[in-house]
Amino acid sequence: MDAAERKEILSRYLDHSRRFDEVAARRGRRGPESTGDVVPFRAPSRRLEQEPTARETQVLQLISEGLVNREIGEALFLSEETGKSNVRHLLAKLQARSRGHAVAIGFRRSLIK
Numbered sequence: 001m002d003a004a005e006r007k008e009i010l011s012r013y014l015d016h017s018r019r020f021d022e023v024a025a026r027r028g029r030r031g032p033e034s035t036g037d038v039v040p041f042r043a044p045s046r047r048l049e050q051e052p053t054a055r056e057t058q059v060l061q062l063i064s065e066g067l068v069n070r071e072i073g074e075a076l077f078l079s080e081e082t083g084k085s086n087v088r089h090l091l092a093k094l095q096a097r098s099r100g101h102a103v104a105i106g107f108r109r110s111l112i113k
Helices: 003-030 054-064 069-075 080-094 099-108
Strands: none
Touching: 054 069, 054 080, 054 099, 069 080, 080 099
């Protein structure tokens, strides 16, 4: 996670906290029976990275060793299509543009050695 992503998360947190405090203050003035105010949910502007599963971490390690889908499937006792599917899910979860980008993310996040 880079500085811009951390700044975006902090900004959303502070905005949410401010809105929460405003609603709490209004409720406090009107009494505890007042429950009509609802803070609207704002979806994040972009999907945040997710942590890969243990299997996806294994796949990432094999990608970093230069294996292709067929070899990944063989190493994990899976079909080539299942190995390919695991690679696709891993790339999506890490928001990686390529296998090389996924490996770079894996090293940066200490997912692989």
